[in-house]
Amino acid sequence: MTIQELLAGGGGLILLLLTLVQIAPVKINPWSALAKTVGKAVNADISSRLDGIEAKLDGHITMDDRRTADSRRAQILHFNNELLRPINHTKEEFVEVLAKIDDYERYCEEHPEYPNNRAVLAIENIREVYKERLKKRDFLQESHAKDEEEGDVC
DSSP, X not given: OOHHHHIIIIIHHHHHHHHHHHHSOOOOOHHHHHHHHHHHHHTHXXXXXXXXXXXXXXXXXXHHHHHHHHHHHHHHHHHHHHHHTTOOOOHHHHHHXXXXXXXXXXXXXXXXXXXXXXXXXXXHHHXXXXXXXXHHTOOOOHHHHHHHHHTOOO
């Protein structure tokens, strides 16, 4: 068999096809496409139920995140109230509340619909008092805090 006979007898088509596959290797698998279509048809009911469950879960996650933000705001406002009384705090307590402020502000940035105006001034005051305490180095010391808790203060 010569090349001319191969090209004339349909071999040319095979040669062209192999060349195209070699140049642009596109994987076509009709069995996978068929199995995917059948799988979607068989599992349509389960898929729609999962979509409903996913929507409910998203709602619960949103509600939980909002509750967490509400809790952080309450803790921030409480800490600010203690500063206004005045109740002294350790540096560690300030660092802890500043971390809560960071989390709270991050949530507010990511959720612009969340009402943030309740804590803005409290946050500003906490930061100002913290800066003053850093400059003066007059945080409540741990040893004094333990003595006050135990009632050993003279």
